[in-house]
Every structure is written in structure tokens, then in C-alpha cells.
Amino acid sequence: MNHAFTTSRRDHRTRDTISRRARRLGTVLVLLLVAGLALPVLAERRVDREILVELIPGADPDAVAQRYGCTVIDGIPQWLLYILLAPEGADVDQLVAQMNDPAETDIVSAEPHREFENPEGGQRTIGELDRNATIGDFRNQPALGTVNANGAQQQYTGRGVVVAVLDTGQTTQHPATSERIMKHSGADLAQGNGSVGVQPNAVDDDGDGDVDEMLEHGSMVTGMVNAAAPGARILPIRVLDSEGWGRGFWVAKGILHAISRGADVINLSLGMLEKSNFISKAINEARKQGVVVVAAAGNRNIGTPDYPADDSKVVSVAAVDDAKLRAPFTSYGSEIDLTAPGVQVLSTYGADGYARWDGTSFAAPMTAGAVALLLERYPGLKPDEVRDLLAATAQPDANGPEWSDLLGAGTLDVAALVTVVTGDRTSLKLSEQPGGTVVRWSPVDGATVYDLARGDVANLRHVGLTDIDLGPVTCLRDDTTTLDTLANPDPTLPAPGQAFFYVFRDDTSESGGLAYGQGSDSRYRTASGGDCNPPL
Structure with missing residues (x-):
């Protein structure tokens, strides 16, 4: 099972x-x-x-x-x-x-x-194709070293986590990312041809003298998510045209689509000057569903981040270079949560190429990818908890004290992020899939076998301050972490609204006294022979 x-x-x-x-x-x-x-x-x-x-x-x-x-x-x-x-x-x-x-x-x-507009469109920059770059260069670029991602990826890759990229169309056949892109679950909401792929029209729609200049922006944003979280699935949602512009309503519908397709993280490498209550409503709805929203600060080099990065309910990301110095173009301000590399990052471009680009648009998806790694280990974390952990684990940047309150808590540190929560804790998250309910939980250090209990919510009650009485439950035995990462729905599990679930670390063999370690929410639990049907 x-x-x-x-x-x-x-x-x-x-x-x-x-x-x-x-x-x-x-x-x-x-x-x-x-x-x-x-x-x-x-x-x-x-x-x-x-x-x-x-x-x-x-x-x-x-x-x-x-x-x-x-x-x-x-x-x-x-x-x-x-x-x-x-x-x-x-x-x-x-x-x-x-x-x-x-x-x-x-x-x-x-x-x-x-x-809305891509920050780089406002800055009038485009990606520069690097014809000598290889997938090895992409996977081992200095930006990943700056955020200590390589070591963290030895344990976590974002597997089982869905990151929605709301952007321009993107190339879906690039060999570095194609297997992780959810091509048939994405959406074109920008009045295009219905494809999530790139859609050039050879027309200067915005009258800035450039044609289709943001065509591959979404491809590069997706690449940066994948660079940080190579095991995460990426949900492509086209809300901007090939010039990098898109209507607010498209963005709101994109957030709705992301929620409906099971996104855990939404990346918004886009912005505008004015706040929007309309979009804030959509962001709030995403947060109610436990979705973390990450937004780029903008490239205006001013002390007011673009909206929605200036919304307190999103993770707001400014840009630094590989030496952790403030990028000269990045917007800043007290609303910023942290920084990540956004100078000459190397990402996927076209059918099989790579390009370098500057912008907060690429600092944000690197952070979104880091969040995917965190949610692989602790899938039950709430958006506010994720934001707090990003800040708590950020490494000092190399900027002077005059920037101390304007660039957030510091620079992203992926290795610290995925190890910050105690190893004795586990967390649960449920999602509905076509085949049934998927239960995800985080592994506990030193444990390879778990037991999952399910029961009726009506029988669930607290005993004192630290213990919980599950009441009559059904126990599903010996679920290993290898099986738990398969992301296969189990049709025998009831819908989340009909049952509660509880994960136990199995500290001893089933015949050795039915002893369990800490369960969800760090509450101690000792099972007895009458707890489970069938008995363990």
C-alpha cells in the first residue's frame, strides 16, 4: 500500500x-x-x-x-x-x-x-545566449554555490512538490527540464493559441522597438526553479505575452488554476507599480490552501518593491550577485524578505540552449525551488512558517550596514533551510488526486519505517497538554520512506474531510511491544493492542 x-x-x-x-x-x-x-x-x-x-x-x-x-x-x-x-x-x-x-x-x-510586466521588460534587458554552456555548467553554476544548494540536493530535490510558474510561455522540450514540466496540466490564460509553449508573433505589440523580447523569459524562470529543485514538478501557466505584459485578471486566474492543479508554491516573476486588491484576494485564497507565493522585488533600483512583492503575504525576493553584494538594478525596501542570486544566472533557453540574464525574476524562482526542497521534507508547513524559516536561516550578505533594513534577513541558504527544523518532527499534508487521497509526510531522522493511522475525526481528542487520544483507528503498517516518495494516490484512503491521519515513527519491531516515537505535531503516543483495527 x-x-x-x-x-x-x-x-x-x-x-x-x-x-x-x-x-x-x-x-x-x-x-x-x-x-x-x-x-x-x-x-x-x-x-x-x-x-x-x-x-x-x-x-x-x-x-x-x-x-x-x-x-x-x-x-x-x-x-x-x-x-x-x-x-x-x-x-x-x-x-x-x-x-x-x-x-x-x-x-x-x-x-x-x-x-503586469516582467521586471526585465521594464529594464529593457534580454537574455544573452551562451553557446558554450552545458548542462553541467547549469547544474553547477556559482549561484547555486552561493546559496549552498548543492549539498542540500544530495538529500532533497523537491520531489513530490509542485511549483507553478506564472509567466510567459516556456519551452517544454528542453532536456534539462522537460521531464519535470506538467505539460498537460498547465494553461494558456493570455489569449494565445492555447499552448503553454513560447508564442512569438513577430509584432512589436508594446511599441518599445523590440519584438518578442520576453519570449523565453518563462523558460529561464522555469530553469531556475529546476536548478534549485531538480526533482520538483513545474506547472506552466502562461499569463504574459511574448513582450512580457499580462492583464491582472489573467494573473488572478493563473493563481486559481495553480491551486486547482495542486501547486504547493507559486512563483510570480512579474510586477506593477500599483497595489491590486483584486490580486491580493487571489493571493489570500492561495494562502488559505497552504500555497506559498514567491514574488520578484523588481528591477527599478528604488526603495519600493513592485507589487505583489510589497505584499506582506508573499515571500519577497531581491537580487544579489554571487559575492552576495546587492545587484545594482534590484528594488529594495523594508518589505523584502531575503535576497538570492540574480546576476548573470545561467538558465534554460530555447529548445536545448542556455542563456545568462540579470534580474530579480531569477532570484525569485531560485527561492521558490528552495521552498520546494523544504516542503519535500516538511510538507505540512504553512506559508507563514515557510517565510519565517527562510528569514531565520538566511546567511549574512556582503552589503554595508546602510542596507541592513532594506534587503531582508540576508541571502538564501538552502542547506540551512532544509536542516533547520528538528529531526524528531514530522508533518502531514493531504491532497486529492484522480485516483484517491495522497498522504505526504516528512521523514524523521534515523527512521526508515512508519505506521500511518486513520480514523474518524469525531473520535479525535486531546488528553492533557501533550498527548492525543486517537480513538478507534485503522493502522497501515510498515510504510518506508522509499514508498512514501512515489506520489501514487491510494484509492482506499478516504477524503481529507472524512478522516484524520496520524504518522508514527516505528522505533521498534511490531513484535517488540508496540512502541512508537514522536508523532505529528510532536505529541507523544504509545499504541496499545486495542488501538488498531486490524491489531498490529
Whole structure:
């Protein structure tokens, strides 16, 4: 019996406007220009006439839209999120202000429909093909040494963990990553041809003088996840076009798709200047399902990270070089959680090549991959616990004291991350798969055999402060860690809502007195002959 480790084309014209937040940053930008640094692109792009709203439970979206002369054109009903199309010639900002008036009791929030962009697109950089690079160079690049990943990968690879990459299309046949990409579970939400692959159109859609410049961005982000977590499965979700732009609604739907396909981690190497309550709602829903969201800080070299990296509910990642010095382009601020290498990283590019690129877009997926390693060992960790552990185990960077509060806790340390939790602890995570329920748990140091108990939630009760009484349970015996990593659903296990599960480290043989070590949540448990049906 296996108990597995798993825990556009645009239909409306867009316009460029300078946001209020950008105007607030004007003084900083002048200083950067005088210093000879590249001026960050601060244009805001909106989808013409469209408004994103979150409604209260029970509100009728069509009735709400009609009050403002609008039409509902799409939505995510289970999250009460909708797109409204304003009348031709309407002042969208004025409509948004009216919808956000306290007198409007059916609308939680309203905002113009803004677009996200890859940080590197705003910086006007592209990946540089390295024709001499090999898969060995990719697997052993200095960036991985900087974060102490190589040793950690001897024990953990992210096996059984799913990392969703919301980005441009990506090459799915690259030999370094193709076996780990969930090609048939991904999605194209960016009004393309339905494929998660790269989709060039040979048109300068955003009018910046470059054509399809972000085409392989998603491929390189995926490569960095794989570099850190070669055993993790990668869920490709296309939410940005080949120029690196994508609508907020696409990103929200991408988060929903990631949750529905069992993602444990979501990587967002994208951003915009304004906060979005619409996207924050989607991020909160992901967190409720235990999904860790990792976001790139942005490449504007300013003290305000891009959204959503400035959201306290995500893991916000800035960039350093291989010497752990701040990358000159990285955005920074008190919202940053930690840093990771993002200078001249080497990643997958095209059908079988490799390229080097600078950007926080690549620091974020390296961190997402590290999270996958952590969740392989401790699949039951909550998003806040993961973020706290990333900070607690970060290594000191090489920056001066003036950066001490602006670049998070330090630089990612993968080896420290996967060994920080006591080896006597185990954690559980359940997921529903087509064949049944998958139960994943973390191994305990020194243990090779485990027993899994399941029972009725109604019989579960605490005894004192440290012990737990399972009541009548069924025990599944002698599950080894090798079997536990197969990620095969077991159709005989009931759905998570119908049963509780409890893992025991089997310290002695079954005939030696039925002794057990620590169980889930570090509560001691000693089984007796009458505990299990059938008896052990």
C-alpha cells in the first residue's frame, strides 16, 4: 500500500499613463538619472474601459454593473471577482471612485484593470545566449554555490512538490527540464493559441522597438526553479505575452488554476507599480490552501518593491550577485524578505540552449525551488512558517550596514533551510488526486519505517497538554520512506474531510511491544493492542 509524498491578442486597446505612485517617486528617479543609471520604466498600462471589482457575498454582479452603466464580461465567481466593461467614453477613474464610495455596500473594492510586466521588460534587458554552456555548467553554476544548494540536493530535490510558474510561455522540450514540466496540466490564460509553449508573433505589440523580447523569459524562470529543485514538478501557466505584459485578471486566474492543479508554491516573476486588491484576494485564497507565493522585488533600483512583492503575504525576493553584494538594478525596501542570486544566472533557453540574464525574476524562482526542497521534507508547513524559516536561516550578505533594513534577513541558504527544523518532527499534508487521497509526510531522522493511522475525526481528542487520544483507528503498517516518495494516490484512503491521519515513527519491531516515537505535531503516543483495527 503506497502512501505517497505529495503533500492575445488584446480585445481592448491599452493606454500608458503615469501613475500617482510613479509621480511620488519622481525625486528618486532624478537622482538615479544624474548618477548615470538606467531610468526605470514607470508607465502604467491599463486595459481600456475595464474595471476589476470584488463583491460581497450575495451581491448580484449584473445588477451592480448595471447601476454604473457597465457590463459583466468575465469573472471568478467563487472568489466574487469580476471584470466590468465601462460604457464607451466613460471616465474609468471616476467610476472607480464612485464604486469605492462607502455608500456602495455591494462592492468590497474596485480598481482599473491594470497590466503586469516582467521586471526585465521594464529594464529593457534580454537574455544573452551562451553557446558554450552545458548542462553541467547549469547544474553547477556559482549561484547555486552561493546559496549552498548543492549539498542540500544530495538529500532533497523537491520531489513530490509542485511549483507553478506564472509567466510567459516556456519551452517544454528542453532536456534539462522537460521531464519535470506538467505539460498537460498547465494553461494558456493570455489569449494565445492555447499552448503553454513560447508564442512569438513577430509584432512589436508594446511599441518599445523590440519584438518578442520576453519570449523565453518563462523558460529561464522555469530553469531556475529546476536548478534549485531538480526533482520538483513545474506547472506552466502562461499569463504574459511574448513582450512580457499580462492583464491582472489573467494573473488572478493563473493563481486559481495553480491551486486547482495542486501547486504547493507559486512563483510570480512579474510586477506593477500599483497595489491590486483584486490580486491580493487571489493571493489570500492561495494562502488559505497552504500555497506559498514567491514574488520578484523588481528591477527599478528604488526603495519600493513592485507589487505583489510589497505584499506582506508573499515571500519577497531581491537580487544579489554571487559575492552576495546587492545587484545594482534590484528594488529594495523594508518589505523584502531575503535576497538570492540574480546576476548573470545561467538558465534554460530555447529548445536545448542556455542563456545568462540579470534580474530579480531569477532570484525569485531560485527561492521558490528552495521552498520546494523544504516542503519535500516538511510538507505540512504553512506559508507563514515557510517565510519565517527562510528569514531565520538566511546567511549574512556582503552589503554595508546602510542596507541592513532594506534587503531582508540576508541571502538564501538552502542547506540551512532544509536542516533547520528538528529531526524528531514530522508533518502531514493531504491532497486529492484522480485516483484517491495522497498522504505526504516528512521523514524523521534515523527512521526508515512508519505506521500511518486513520480514523474518524469525531473520535479525535486531546488528553492533557501533550498527548492525543486517537480513538478507534485503522493502522497501515510498515510504510518506508522509499514508498512514501512515489506520489501514487491510494484509492482506499478516504477524503481529507472524512478522516484524520496520524504518522508514527516505528522505533521498534511490531513484535517488540508496540512502541512508537514522536508523532505529528510532536505529541507523544504509545499504541496499545486495542488501538488498531486490524491489531498490529
